[in-house]
Amino acid sequence: MSVPATATEPAAVDVFDVHKWYGAQHVLKGVRLTVRPGEVTVVVGPSGSGKSTLLRVINHLEKPESGHVSLNGELIGVRRQGTRLKELSERIILAQRSRIGFVFQNFNLFPHLTVLDNVAAAPVAVGRLSKPQARDLASDLLARVGLADKTLAYPRQLSGGQQQRVAIARALALRPGVILFDEPTSALDPELVGEVLAVIKDLAHSGTTLVIVTHEIGFAREIADRVVFMDDGRIVEQGTPAEVLDHPRQERTRDFLSKVL
Amino acid sequence: MSQPPGTALSLGAATPAEAVPRIDVPAPPEPLAAQRVLPLRRPGRWIVTAVVLVLVAQTAHGLVTNPFYQWDRFQYWFLRPTILDGLLITLEVTVYSAVLGLLGGILLALARLSPSPVLRAVSWVYTWLFRSVPLIVVLLFLYNFSALYQTLSVGVPFGPAFLTFDESRLATDMAVAVVGLSLNEAAYASEVVRGGLLSVDQGQHEAASALGLPKRYQFARIVFPQALRSITPNYVNQLIGLIKGTSLVFYVSLLDLFGSVQSMGSTYPGDIVPLLLVATAWYLILTSVVSVVQFYVERYYSRGALRTLPPTPLQKVRSGLRDARARVRKETAA
Numbered sequence: 001m002s003v004p005a006t007a008t009e010p011a012a013v014d015v016f017d018v019h020k021w022y023g024a025q026h027v028l029k030g031v032r033l034t035v036r037p038g039e040v041t042v043v044v045g046p047s048g049s050g051k052s053t054l055l056r057v058i059n060h061l062e063k064p065e066s067g068h069v070s071l072n073g074e075l076i077g078v079r080r081q082g083t084r085l086k087e088l089s090e091r092i093i094l095a096q097r098s099r100i101g102f103v104f105q106n107f108n109l110f111p112h113l114t115v116l117d118n119v120a121a122a123p124v125a126v127g128r129l130s131k132p133q134a135r136d137l138a139s140d141l142l143a144r145v146g147l148a149d150k151t152l153a154y155p156r157q158l159s160g161g162q163q164q165r166v167a168i169a170r171a172l173a174l175r176p177g178v179i180l181f182d183e184p185t186s187a188l189d190p191e192l193v194g195e196v197l198a199v200i201k202d203l204a205h206s207g208t209t210l211v212i213v214t215h216e217i218g219f220a221r222e223i224a225d226r227v228v229f230m231d232d233g234r235i236v237e238q239g240t241p242a243e244v245l246d247h248p249r250q251e252r253t254r255d256f257l258s259k260v261l
Numbered sequence: 262m263s264q265p266p267g268t269a270l271s272l273g274a275a276t277p278a279e280a281v282p283r284i285d286v287p288a289p290p291e292p293l294a295a296q297r298v299l300p301l302r303r304p305g306r307w308i309v310t311a312v313v314l315v316l317v318a319q320t321a322h323g324l325v326t327n328p329f330y331q332w333d334r335f336q337y338w339f340l341r342p343t344i345l346d347g348l349l350i351t352l353e354v355t356v357y358s359a360v361l362g363l364l365g366g367i368l369l370a371l372a373r374l375s376p377s378p379v380l381r382a383v384s385w386v387y388t389w390l391f392r393s394v395p396l397i398v399v400l401l402f403l404y405n406f407s408a409l410y411q412t413l414s415v416g417v418p419f420g421p422a423f424l425t426f427d428e429s430r431l432a433t434d435m436a437v438a439v440v441g442l443s444l445n446e447a448a449y450a451s452e453v454v455r456g457g458l459l460s461v462d463q464g465q466h467e468a469a470s471a472l473g474l475p476k477r478y479q480f481a482r483i484v485f486p487q488a489l490r491s492i493t494p495n496y497v498n499q500l501i502g503l504i505k506g507t508s509l510v511f512y513v514s515l516l517d518l519f520g521s522v523q524s525m526g527s528t529y530p531g532d533i534v535p536l537l538l539v540a541t542a543w544y545l546i547l548t549s550v551v552s553v554v555q556f557y558v559e560r561y562y563s564r565g566a567l568r569t570l571p572p573t574p575l576q577k578v579r580s581g582l583r584d585a586r587a588r589v590r591k592e593t594a595a
Contacts, residue, residue, distance in 0.1 A: 059471060090476060098473025108468035112486050112565040121482070122472040154565035174472065 010073035012037040012178050012209040018057055018067035020050075020233075027053050028064070029233035035178070035211060035226075037072075040204045042220040042241075043213045045230035046256055051213040052105075054230070055180045058211065059100040060093055071100065072177060098126045101171030101179035105186050107163040109155035109170070115142065116151040119170045126174070134173070141169040145199050161192030165199055178209040185216060217260055221245050229253045334535035338525070339542065347521030348543055354435070354507045354517060355547075358442035359500055365443060366450025373455055384451065391448035397509050400441040404513040438510040442503065449499050457492035458484065490562045497555040504547050518543055 013035040020028035027050045035041050043051045056062040058069050060077035068085060069076045077093050078085040088096075109118050119138035123129040129137065142151055145165040155163055164184055171179055181200065185193040197219050204210055204223045214220060220227055220241060227244040229236045229252075237250050248254045324330060338344055372384035391399070461484050469479040508519035516524060522540045526533045560570055572580065 061467060061471060094470070094473040094475060096473070097471060100471075102468075102471035104464060104468060104471075106464055108462075108464035110465065110468070110483055110487075112562070114565075122474060125472075125474045125478045125482070156565060157568055170472070 009037065011035060011070075012039065012072060013058060013211065014070045014073075015054070015058065016068050016070070018054075018064045018069065020053055020057060020062060020064050027233050028057065030067070031230075031233070031235055033228065033235060033238075035209060037177075037209055038207045039225045040210045040212070040223055041226045041228060042224035043211065043228045043230060044215070044217065044220060044256075045236075049230045050233040051230050052182050055102070055182050055211065055213055058180055059097050059102055061102075063087075071096070076100075095126070098122065098174050099176055101174065101176035103164070103167050103171050103179065103181045103184050105183040107155070107160070107167045107187070109163055109166055111155050113154075114151065115147065115153050115155065115158070115166050118155065118166055119173050122170065123173050128174075137173060138169070141172050142166070144172075144202075145169045146195070159192060160188045161195045164188065164196045168196075168199055168203075172203075178211065179203065181210065181212040181214070183213050183215065185214065215260065217245060217257070229256070231256070329534060330538060331532070331535045334532050335538050335542075338532065338536055338539045341525075343521045343525060344518070344539060344543075347516055347518040350435075350510075350515060350520075351504070351507050351518040351543075351547075354438050354442060354510055354515070355500075355504050357439045358446050358507075359503055361439065361443035362446025362450050362499075362503070363454075363496065365447030366452075366454045369447060369451030370454035370458060373451065374458060388448045388451050391445055396441065396445045396506055397512060399445055400437065400509060400513050403437045403441045406437075434510075434513055434515040437513050438507070438515050441513070442506060442510070445506075446499065446503055449502075450496065453492055453495040453499060454488070456495065457488035457490075460491045461487045486562065487566075490559070490566055493555060493559050493562060497551060500551060501548050504551070505544060 011034045013033070015031055015033040018028050018031045019026070029050075031050070031054055033041075033054070043054065045051050053062060057064050058076070060069070063077065068078060074096070075085070076096055077088055079088055080086075109115075110121070113121060116135060116138050119141055120131070120134040123134045123137065124131055139148070139151060142148055145168055147162060147165055147169070150158060150162060150166075155166065158166065164187075168179075168184075184200065185196050188196065193216070197216065200210070200212065201223055212220075212224075224241050226238060227241050228238040229244055229248070229250070231252050236252050237244055237248065243249075244253065245257065248257060325332070369384045369387060372380040373388075375381060465483060465487065466479070469483045474483065507517050510517050511520035511523060518540055522536045526536045529536075557573075560573070563570060
């Protein structure tokens with residue numbers, strides 16, 4: 001069930017027939033995905049099915065060999081020249097990325113900067129805010145993820161759950177149109193998963209467009225507008241949580257769900 | 262077993278094997294848990310310490326009393342203007358070469374890590390060449406350069422030249438020394454810098470790219486500061502090698518610290534040993550200063566990498582004094 005973008009409202013994220021190889025390995029085999037603005041899409045599937053690669057293709061951390069991605073109608077990483085696609089310069093790609101939030105499995109906070117500077121660095125570096133403005137914004141965002149008292153700590157002084165919340169605040173600081181989460185709770189102790197999911201849930205309710213790769217099926221059922229099941233580099237089926245998680249039509253989906261639920 | 266039952270209980274789980282040798286010990290007046298544990302006596306350690314102290318004292322005594330060292334002559338030479346002039350030249354050559362060498366090393370490391378195969382190859386060949394050729398050979402080559410090339414020009418090969426230097430004027434002894442040492446230093450520094458850059462986690466590059474940080478910012482603010490943590494100890498090693506390596510500039514007729522000691526030594530052959538001691542003392546002082554600076558630089562760049570920073574020597578002395586005072590107070594109170 002793919003949702004075509006209407007002419008009046010371009011899709012927040014549109015992945016069109018993307019193929020990706022790592023050497024001889026064909027990891028994405030013609031993926032098509034459309035995410036409407038404000039929609040929460042959760043991608044599930046077995047390890048190695050291409051979920052993370054799909055996210056990395058969306059913000060052009062990985063270049064697809066064929067196919068393309070667009071955000072609000074704007075091509076990412078390439079531009080159209082006649083009937084061909086031409087690679088954009090690094091500078092323009094970086095500017096495009098600053099409009100796409102990305103939250104990593106391993107947080108990847110900058111260990112030599114304080115929590116506040118981790119969040120405030122990007123808006124200053126890309127020239128959107130002055131230093132004091134960025135610091136005010138960072139304080140607000142850190143308060144929003146419940147870390148108002150940790151602004152002067154260094155990332156390694158925090159627990160995993162706190163670090164991931166800082167990473168979410170860091171992604172939010174650029175006010176991205178869409179935020180991509182790559183298994184945001186997989187590196188966390190079970191007792192810390194809840195605090196991170198609560199922050200993501202809060203974002204989902206605020207109407208931010210989210211694409212979340214996760215193994216938390218219960219969480220997917222709770223917040224997803226749409227669940228996408230991927231296997232072996234392809235989208236096997238997608239639909240509402242009730243459709244995909246409770247009444248899967250594909251044998252492969254049923255098989256996967258029976259193992260993880 | 263004559264052990265009082267209360268004692269056994271306060272021990273928690275005393276096994277019979279542990280309890281056996283304690284049979285004759287009179288029951289302690291307070292529960293065992295509240296007792297201070299007496300440290301194990303280690304007589305072997307005391308003997309070794311005594312032997313080492315005797316050896317150290319003997320060496321120090323020998324250094325002071327052996328007339329061979331002629332400490333009065335050492336004193337005479339230590340702050341002589343010729344020696345200080347040499348020291349100044351050593352410092353100048355070291356500082357210029359360290360800065361130019363590090364800059365060159367950073368550029369070479371970036372070239373080596375760049376996607377361009379030409380840059381990678383050039384960087385590799387440069388490093389290979391200058392790590393293979395002895396420094397003294399490089400220096401002598403440069404020294405004789407003016408004989409090999411009368412003029413040096415920058416421009417299109419076989420075409421027009423943009424910049425032309427007159428070799429004989431360019432190649433002062435100082436320039437030869439600095440250029441030679443920098444060329445050599447850059448080759449080693451490039452590997453030190455490259456090692457540091459490689460030690461930064463790939464996730465840091467990805468996070469910086471994902472945030473859309475400009476390339477230059479990524480390098481200057483995210484990757485390089487983290488790389489400096491592992492670059493610093495290795496580069497200081499390199500730097501200390503450089504300080505001593507400057508003694509080779511004597512062979513391109515530059516009177517550095519070692520050079521002035523050598524020339525004074527040939528004029529006053531009787532003072533060779535105290536003069537060598539003077540050079541040793543100055544090299545020791547230079548290395549010590551570098552080591553102190555290294556401590557603070559490393560401490561600065563370990564912010565965030567360690568949960569708590571190591572104490573500075575001053576902080577160590579203070580906390581040591583505090584502990585000692587607390588112990589004395591406790592002893593006097595007891």
